[in-house]
Amino acid sequence: MPKGSAELTQARKDEIIDACAGLYEHMNFRDITIKEIGRATSFTRTSIYNYYQTKEEIFLALLQREYALWEQDLCAVAAGEALSRTQLAQALAASLAKRSHMLKLLAMNLYGLEENSRMERLVDFKRVYGASIRAVEACLARLAPPMDRAEQEAFLYSFFPFVYGIYPYAVATEKQSGAMAQAQVPMTLRPVYEIALTGTRKLLGA
Numbered sequence: 001m002p003k004g005s006a007e008l009t010q011a012r013k014d015e016i017i018d019a020c021a022g023l024y025e026h027m028n029f030r031d032i033t034i035k036e037i038g039r040a041t042s043f044t045r046t047s048i049y050n051y052y053q054t055k056e057e058i059f060l061a062l063l064q065r066e067y068a069l070w071e072q073d074l075c076a077v078a079a080g081e082a083l084s085r086t087q088l089a090q091a092l093a094a095s096l097a098k099r100s101h102m103l104k105l106l107a108m109n110l111y112g113l114e115e116n117s118r119m120e121r122l123v124d125f126k127r128v129y130g131a132s133i134r135a136v137e138a139c140l141a142r143l144a145p146p147m148d149r150a151e152q153e154a155f156l157y158s159f160f161p162f163v164y165g166i167y168p169y170a171v172a173t174e175k176q177s178g179a180m181a182q183a184q185v186p187m188t189l190r191p192v193y194e195i196a197l198t199g200t201r202k203l204l205g206a
């Protein structure tokens with residue numbers, strides 16, 4: 001391969017993912033197409049197929065990047081001083097508050113992304129997902145007083161499903177809010193940090 005081709009490939013992948021993320025800020029997943037993503041890049045739509053076969057693969061790559069960034073924040077927490085359970089809850093909540101795309105995709109589109117992506121793309125994503133679990137485990141190891149292994153496993157099997165459900169309680173579309181009002185169902189949206197902190201403190205017994 002020509003010199004610099006790996007760097008060019010990664011730069012183009014990053015541009016595609018950035019374009020996808022930008023569109024996801026103001027468009028529904030359903031309405032975003034490879035054509036729309038292509039319009040937001042500096043190269044042709046057909047060039048995207050050299051890197052991703054479906055829009056779901058692009059979104060999965062975005063989710064993978066979000067998990068990788070989350071893992072970096074978790075590793076920084078794990079590399080720090082010993083933490084009380086309240087301090088760890090605060091740190092985990094702060095890390096989740098920075099990952100709005102991750103939370104949105106987990107709540108709304110995960111199964112579709114995985115089903116419509118090639119196995120190798122899914123394996124790449126699962127590796128990063130697994131790294132995030134290990135990073136949370138490393139954070140738990142910083143607790144003082146420490147958790148035993150049974151407590152750690154109980155936390156992990158509650159925390160990760162909890163993370164999947166945060167987004168709908170923090171963000172609602174105009175249509176969703178209108179439907180809740182007409183149905184006379186009380187709805188008070190809360191910031192991601194507040195939801196994550198409250199839930200994580202309960203899971204940690206803080």
